[in-house]
Amino acid sequence: MSKEFEIAREFEVDATPEQVWDAFTAGTGGWLWPMEEPEPREGGKGPFGSTITVWDPPHRYTNRVEDVEGISEQTLNQLDYTIEPRDEGRRAWVRYVHSGIFVDDWDNQYDGASKHTDFYMHTLRQYLTQFTGRRVTAFSTFDGPEASTASDAFAAVGRALGLADDTAEGARVRAQGPEDQVLDAVVDYRNPYFIGLRTDDALIRFFGRNHWGAPVGISVHDFAADADAKRNETAWQGWLNGVFSA
Template identity: 45%
Template sequence: MSEKFEIRREVVVPGTPEQIWAAISAETAGWMFPSPLEIPADGSRPDSPIIADWEPPRELAIHMQGPDGWFNNLEYVVEARDESTAVVRYVHAGVFAEDWDNQYDGASKHTDFYLHSLGQYVQYFAGRPVTYVSAEGPEASSAPEAMGALRGALGIASGATAGDTVTVDVPGIGTVEAIIDYIDDWFVGLRTENALLRFYGRNAFGGNVDAAHHLFAADADGDAATAAWQAWLSGVFA
């Protein structure tokens, strides 16, 4: 039986309300995944029935509804905190059709990682053109110990924390030098000079280990990067 859920967060983001508004409305590919919304060039309200609130740079609400009472709502409220930071109040509400506890746990943990990535994007890459690439791990990456294998392949030592540096060779890309900006049992976030590299331990929630990266280099080749990271991820779990 379907059951409702609600996830609430309040985070401080290093940036202005205008930068954060741009990130949550038009630039989601820079920190989460590309939005299906087509934002007009002048930044006016999109012509979309799923937009419930559009009040730049303060409030954005996206409400999606379906049959049998299904809904999925995302809401942001942005308020300036001082000259260089703002508070983002976020609510995600909807319906899970089955496996409620596991789905809620996964959605809650993903929320924390995505909101962290929002802060990283606004602080280091706001407004820069982005190439979004993603790769899905093979079936072997669904194993309980898969994230340990991933961390080992990334050169992340036991006990590593945010702020530590790693170096990893990725065939087709070269040597990647990065700072760990997020690490726990489920996710790894790496930041380079021109990228946010994100690894998702969805094996904990019934899926595989996946990667989704946000590339900000002007010459980024999305197809080549996708192929390289897909091959690397497949090699980790061969």
């Protein structure tokens, strides 16, 4: 059964409104994933077949798409970004609203989208405050094998990284990465659903999508000058497959 939803988040961040605007419209690979840049006008084309309904840089941007991916004429997806200056423009207040219509399995879809939103907005703030002025040079994202859909799969990811059950956000760790690498990293996000690692040159995100019936996933946002997306994907995909090969 179709049902409307709305997921809203507000926060302040140590970045200028212009930097936040750029992250929402041009720098998405640094915190979300690379996507088509919006045509800079109302009525223009936006990502994933959307239409831009509000374009007021660097204050407000809204895009809207109906009949998402041909699933149903009843489907609707809208993203609305509002940015206001704080501290004479040195900081910004942000309101993000994701709204629309879910067609099936509403409770599961809403729970997943809401928890993912918290993680994505946190990653945005990490990008803006820790990698200011640096463009992502390599982005990769991929899923684990079928075994990673198990109900306890994400706990295995934490153990494979070498994290103790009580390793909390803010801890500096030496995580066990792919190909016997030891990563000097900060655990910038951790709950039962997601883990975020931040190194000097990358944001590495682990998604416990097994909680919603999908495989565990990883995204790597690499800012190093010599970063290679395919190399990162091959290495981390091998690591992830190895976690669930036993």
